[in-house]
Amino acid sequence: MEWTAVFEGPLSKYVSGRSNGRIRVPWPVLESADQNLANLVLEDPLSGLTAAEDTLEELGYRDIALRVFDLPDGRTYRVGKYGSDHLGELLGIHGEVVSVDGVKPFAEVAAFECRHCATLNRMSQPGGKLVKPFECQNHECENTNAWSLNTDDSDIADFQRVVLKRTDSSMDDPPIETVYLWDDLCETVSTGDSVTIVGVYDTLPWPDEAVLKTYVDAISINKSEQPATVDEVADWKVKKWTFDAVDRLSTEGSSYDTTTRKVLDSVSDEYGVAEGEIQAALSALEDDSHVSEHRNGRVHITTSSTPTFEPTP
Numbered sequence: 001m002e003w004t005a006v007f008e009g010p011l012s013k014y015v016s017g018r019s020n021g022r023i024r025v026p027w028p029v030l031e032s033a034d035q036n037l038a039n040l041v042l043e044d045p046l047s048g049l050t051a052a053e054d055t056l057e058e059l060g061y062r063d064i065a066l067r068v069f070d071l072p073d074g075r076t077y078r079v080g081k082y083g084s085d086h087l088g089e090l091l092g093i094h095g096e097v098v099s100v101d102g103v104k105p106f107a108e109v110a111a112f113e114c115r116h117c118a119t120l121n122r123m124s125q126p127g128g129k130l131v132k133p134f135e136c137q138n139h140e141c142e143n144t145n146a147w148s149l150n151t152d153d154s155d156i157a158d159f160q161r162v163v164l165k166r167t168d169s170s171m172d173d174p175p176i177e178t179v180y181l182w183d184d185l186c187e188t189v190s191t192g193d194s195v196t197i198v199g200v201y202d203t204l205p206w207p208d209e210a211v212l213k214t215y216v217d218a219i220s221i222n223k224s225e226q227p228a229t230v231d232e233v234a235d236w237k238v239k240k241w242t243f244d245a246v247d248r249l250s251t252e253g254s255s256y257d258t259t260t261r262k263v264l265d266s267v268s269d270e271y272g273v274a275e276g277e278i279q280a281a282l283s284a285l286e287d288d289s290h291v292s293e294h295r296n297g298r299v300h301i302t303t304s305s306t307p308t309f310e311p312t313p
């Protein structure tokens, strides 16, 4: 299936429900509509989302952004828990907003008017310092340095920089990540908000030092309904998440077991749960004879049926 078929078929109600210049689609809905397109959006979001938005334009929906949220398990991380192998991919990043800059106009394409011959020279902008033309595009003109910026003919977007910090971190200096918000996403978060931001993880295009600075180009923001601090999350949920993680990870193990370390990382990455809470859940699961932990740091399941963790009403 191609984007046209997806927008006219399974996603048509999202298209007709568009507002504020955007269509918000949960990733699992896109996956059930077309798994290949859903995976393309994850692995190569710049191509995938551009193709989707070009298709919307062809269908008569101009300047509509496709906002994907609710990424699959394993694609949502706490701030800084992802590596350079994810550059260029779509990630969900959970953290607390610790800094919010003002909204600024950003020229995606800047139109420079030649002060000698009035030719418009349109220049795509990578960000940071404004890139000016090397010479006037009018071949009969020799101007290389006299320009005025014509904002009417430039493509100007609203732009806002925010900073996310890892929550549930015992580190003195928790990891942070810069996030760029565009257009309708601007002014939707405040300092102290706990959010999951879906965006493209990338390096800044104007590196000036050996260590590349990374950022996330946001395409959707969901504010957490779950409390940021795990002591407010029901114990049964942490137990269920932990049991499910052991079960899932054990299928990769040679003797249907896995390392305690992997379980801790998996549950903390996916749900933002502090490691101490997960360790406590493992002990409780062991007390209930659902799992068994070995001294060598491995854990395996010791029940043949999947236990129910939800409290009975």
Ligand SMILES: [Zn+2]
Pocket: 114, 115, 116, 117, 118, 119, 136, 137, 138, 141, 142, 143
């Ligand atoms: Zn000129």
